[in-house]
Amino acid sequence: MSLQLTLTQHIKKAALDLYKAELDSVEFQATRKDFEGDLTVVVFPMLKWIKGNPAAIAEDLGSYIKAQVDEITDYNVVKGFLNLVLSDTYYLNFFSAISNFNDFGKVEQQGDAVMVEYSSPNTNKPLHLGHIRNNLLGYSVAEILKASGKKVYKTQIINDRGIHICKSMLAWKRFGNGETPDSTGIKGDKLVGKYYVRFDKEYKDEINELISEGFSEEDAKAKAPSLIDAQKMLQLWENGDPDTVALWKMMNGWVYDGFEETYNSLGVDFDMLYYESDTYLLGKDNIIEGLERGVFYKKDDGSVWCDLTDEGLDEKIVLRSDGTAVYMTQDIGTAIQRVKDHPDIGSMIYTVGNEQDYHFKVLFLILKKLGYEWAQHLHHLSYGMVDLPSGKMKSREGTVVDADDLIIEMSNTAGKISEELGKIDDLSDEEKESLYHTIGMGALKYFILKVDPKKRILFNPEESVDFQGNTGPFIQYTYARIQSILRKAGDDVRSSAFDTYSNELHLKEKELLKQLQVFPETIQMAADQLSPALIANYTYELVKSFNSFYQNVSILNASNQQERIFRVRLSKAVSDVIRTSLKLLGIDVPDRM
Numbered sequence: 182m183s184l185q186l187t188l189t190q191h192i193k194k195a196a197l198d199l200y201k202a203e204l205d206s207v208e209f210q211a212t213r214k215d216f217e218g219d220l221t222v223v224v225f226p227m228l229k230w231i232k233g234n235p236a237a238i239a240e241d242l243g244s245y246i247k248a249q250v251d252e253i254t255d256y257n258v259v260k261g262f263l264n265l266v267l268s269d270t271y272y273l274n275f276f277s278a279i280s281n282f283n284d285f286g287k288v289e290q291q292g293d294a295v296m297v298e299y300s301s302p303n304t305n306k307p308l309h310l311g312h313i314r315n316n317l318l319g320y321s322v323a324e325i326l327k328a329s330g331k332k333v334y335k336t337q338i339i340n341d342r343g344i345h346i347c348k349s350m351l352a353w354k355r356f357g358n359g360e361t362p363d364s365t366g367i368k369g370d371k372l373v374g375k376y377y378v379r380f381d382k383e384y385k386d387e388i389n390e391l392i393s394e395g396f397s398e399e400d401a402k403a404k405a406p407s408l409i410d411a412q413k414m415l416q417l418w419e420n421g422d423p424d425t426v427a428l429w430k431m432m433n434g435w436v437y438d439g440f441e442e443t444y445n446s447l448g449v450d451f452d453m454l455y456y457e458s459d460t461y462l463l464g465k466d467n468i469i470e471g472l473e474r475g476v477f478y479k480k481d482d483g484s485v486w487c488d489l490t491d492e493g494l495d496e497k498i499v500l501r502s503d504g505t506a507v508y509m510t511q512d513i514g515t516a517i518q519r520v521k522d523h524p525d526i527g528s529m530i531y532t533v534g535n536e537q538d539y540h541f542k543v544l545f546l547i548l549k550k551l552g553y554e555w556a557q558h559l560h561h562l563s564y565g566m567v568d569l570p571s572g573k574m575k576s577r578e579g580t581v582v583d584a585d586d587l588i589i590e591m592s593n594t595a596g597k598i599s600e601e602l603g604k605i606d607d608l609s610d611e612e613k614e615s616l617y618h619t620i621g622m623g624a625l626k627y628f629i630l631k632v633d634p635k636k637r638i639l640f641n642p643e644e645s646v647d648f649q650g651n652t653g654p655f656i657q658y659t660y661a662r663i664q665s666i667l668r669k670a671g672d673d674v675r676s677s678a679f680d681t682y683s684n685e686l687h688l689k690e691k692e693l694l695k696q697l698q699v700f701p702e703t704i705q706m707a708a709d710q711l712s713p714a715l716i717a718n719y720t721y722e723l724v725k726s727f728n729s730f731y732q733n734v735s736i737l738n739a740s741n742q743q744e745r746i747f748r749v750r751l752s753k754a755v756s757d758v759i760r761t762s763l764k765l766l767g768i769d770v771p772d773r774m
Contacts, residue, residue, distance in 0.1 A: 184220075184252060184271070185209055192222065195245040200238075202230040211699075217257055218264030219695060225261045235261030269686045272694040279697070280754055286700040286761060287328040293527025294332040296519060297323040300449070301533070303340040304436040305349040306374035308443050308584040310640065311534070314567045314629050317767060319532035320449040321630055321713040322562060324765045329708035334523060338455040338515065341433050345377070347414040350428055351407065352376035352383065362435050368585065370439030373432050383407050446588050448622060448767050455515065463514025465506055467551065468499050476550045487547055497543050512544050513551075520555060528558030530711065535563040535635070562711050565637035567629070587642070591621030594646045595654070602648070604774065616771055620654050621646065623768045627653030630766050631717035651721045653768060656759065659724045661774040662731070663756040669737055670749040682747050689730040693751060696726045700758050704765070713766055720762040727755050 189207045196202045208226050212218035222242065224235045231238055236258055243256035243263050255266040279285045299319020302308055308316075323335045340346075353376040362369040384407045391401035402408070417425040444450065468485055471477045477485050477499060485500035499510050520526050531541060541561035548556035569582060596617040599605055605613060628645035632638050648654045667674050686694075700719070707715040736752060739745035760770050 184267075187252075188220075188222070188246065188250065188265075191246055191249050192242060195242050195249075196227070196231060199241055199245065200231045200233075202227075204230055212264045216259055216262075216264050217255075217266060219267040219691075220265045222263040222265065223261070224263060239263040269691070272686060272691060272698075273682055275698060276694055276751070276754070280750055283757065284761070285697075285754075285758065286704050288330040288701070290327075290332050291330050292332075294334060294523065294525045295326050296334040296336055296523065296526050296529045297326065297532065298336050298338065298530065299323075299532035300337040300444075300451075301340065302337075302440065303345060304370075304373070304433045305345050305377045307368070307370035307439060310567050310569070310582040310584065310587060313447065313584050313587065313625070314564060314638065315532055315534070316444075316447060316449045317626050317629050318562060318564055318634055318713065319530075321626075321716075321766050322530065322532070322711050324767065325704060325707045325713060325716060328704050328761075328765055331708070332525065333452075334526070335450065335452045336455060336519075337451055338457060338460065340457045342418065342429075342458045342461060344411055344415050346429070346433075347411045347418065348380040348384075348407075349373050349377040350425075350432055351411050351414055352380035353432065354428065355383075362438070368439045368442065369435030369437075370443070371583070371585075373436050373439075380407060380411070443584050443588075446585070446618075446622075448769070455519075457511070460515045460518065461506065461511050463518055464510035464512070465500065465504075465514070467513055467517060468510060471547075471551055476547075487543075487550070489543065489546060492546055494539075494543060494546070497547070499547070509540070509544060509547070512540075513547060516544070516548060516556075516559075517553070520553075527555060528560065529555075530560045530562050532562040532564070535565055537561070538563055560711065562634060564634040567638045567640050569640055587625070588622070590642055591625045591646065592617045593621075594642055595620035595624060598646055598648065598654075599774070608773070616774070619769045619771050620657060620774070623653035623657050623763070623770075625653075626766055626768050627656065627717060630713040631721070633714050634712060651718075653763075654774075656720055656724050656763065657768075657770055658774050659727060660756055660759045660763075660770045661772060663727070663752050663759075664772045666736055666752055667749065667756070670745075673746045673749045674753055682743060684744055684747070687734050689726075689733045690748070690751065693723075693726050693730050693755060696723045697754060697758060700762070707765075716762050716765050720759060720766075723755065723758060723762075727752070 188209075192207050193204045196204045204227060206226075208223040210221050210223060212221045222239070224239045224242070227238065228235065239258040239261060243258060243265070246265070247253050247256055252268050252271040253265050254268045257264050257266075297319055300308075300312060300316050302312055320335070323333045327333045353373070356379055357376065360372070362372055365372060367375070384405055387405040387407055388398070388401045391404060392398060396404065414425060418429055468477060471487075472479065472485060477487050479485050480502075482502040483504075484498055484502040487497045487499055489495060489497060497509060498507055499513070500506065516529065519529065533541065538561065541559075541563075545556060545559045545561075548559065592614075596613070599613075599617060599620065605616065608616065624645040624647075625642075628640065629638060631651060645652060646654055648658055700723075703715055703719045707713060734748065736748040737745065739748055763770055
């Protein structure tokens with residue numbers, strides 16, 4: 182039985198014995214750091230059942246609980262807050278229970294599965310900084326959900342068809358002279374992206390020429406030869422023209438190879454892939470079925486709509502007048518298909534930027550109207566954009582921050598700072614490169630994930646690779662410091678002598694144990710809120726507590742062997758939780774820095 186449950190029972194009994202009052206519930210919170218105590222009982226809600234002064238009631242309850250519960254050694258009252266002091270024995274029993282548990286904080290898998298969608302790129306350009314936030318968020322949320330006890334399917338839908346894909350294909354056909362990733366040494370997704378930019382340049386030149394001939398800007402955009410040819414190419418693809426399909430497969434193959442390389446560098450993966458070329462026809466049957474049931478209605482021109490005005494939204498088209506699908510149609514069909522493919526799915530999470538907030542409100546509402554029970558458990562993991570000090574990014578103009586370039590820049594920045602610190606001179610060049618990548622990726626991922634997903638981010642690479650403050654390298658450095666302590670401690674790491682530890686806990690030891698104790702709760706909160714930021718900032722607080730402990734008590738030169746063993750084992754437990762929590766963020770930890 183948990184301590185809070187035990188205390189709840191005793192507090193309810195105290196209220197009955199002292200005041201003849203039956204409490205429905207008892208509210209707890211962590212004691213504020215500026216007050217003595219570990220756990221606080223909030224008395225104000227009890228005034229519904231107990232009449233009197235909150236401070237006096239807290240005093241009565243504190244005296245009663247201290248006499249009844251062995252784990253409570255003292256208490257103090259601050260206005261209507263009862264601060265309870267927990268015994269050293271309570272914390273030592275907790276530590277004894279978790280110290281040999283490598284997966285402390287995680288729980289067994291239970292309940293329905295969750296599908297987490299992220300990345301979902303277009304195959305006409307390489308991944309950029311915006312994709313990085315998407316991938317890091319989606320991957321981390323999936324890992325956190327797994328740790329919280331969910332079975333998780335990590336997936337993406339690759340946008341591999343459409344007019345934007347044909348633009349790259351057309352430009353390569355016109356200007357590529359048959360060049361390939363092998364013949365040029367250019368990564369496949371970058372080569373295709375180069376021709377997407379080239380198409381945009383040619384298209385703009387054609388628009389300007391038509392405007393100079395007297396056409397309006399709107400007419401010039403519609404009549405530009407490049408756009409007309411791209412539209413014809415899309416029609417050829419949809420009609421299965423062999424040459425067009427072969428070109429499409431070849432260029433998409435280049436992009437997939439490039440994406441895979443970037444994903445490996447970024448440290449993210451997927452359990453399954455969906456392709457828009459396979460799913461773009463899905464959903465039509467569902468619309469026809471919904472039309473028959475009155476979920477949708479048909480306008481005079483033959484187009485099909487869903488009226489959502491009663492829910493505060495507008496009317497949404499789901500089939501054009503010519504019977505062709507819109508994106509909403511496809512998303513409806515894809516969601517339904519995913520549950521057919523994996524019947525154990527109970528919910529889905531879509532990791533997509535906040536510019537699509539309205540789209541997902543409509544999608545989820547339509548699926549509910551169609552009668553799918555699982556539609557009650559669909560979530561849009563909406564996130565803010567990522568900006569750089571230089572401003573916003575534009576793919577068509579080739580001004581995006583390329584993901585591969587950023588990954589290299591992060592590793593180079595980490596290397597430069599590490600060399601200046603001069604603590605890794607004895608590592609081989611290969612070991613240094615691996616370390617720089619680990620630090621650089623840790624800096625990038627932590628900087629992005631420590632921020633609430635809904636907030637916009639101004640990303641500064643130099644600021645993120647700082648070995649001080651709330652950064653990935655600072656946390657990694659603390660982990661490496663603990664590994665150094667453990668190497669020097671030798672067999673003390675595995676000793677069980679602390680099981681009979683009888684010393685009074687130092688304040689800094691107790692603070693660390695209190696911080697460790699809330700790790701499982703933090704995982705569950707992060708899973709409930711779909712927020713890796715809770716894990717990131719928990720880890721930073723844990724690291725700060727350890728560094729304060731490290732500076733205030735002696736570990737390897739403790740006053741006696743039993744104390745040394747306890748502190749070594751406590752340090753190891755901290756490093757285990759750091760490693761686990763950073764893994765939930767997709768961050769690796771180095772043994773040396």
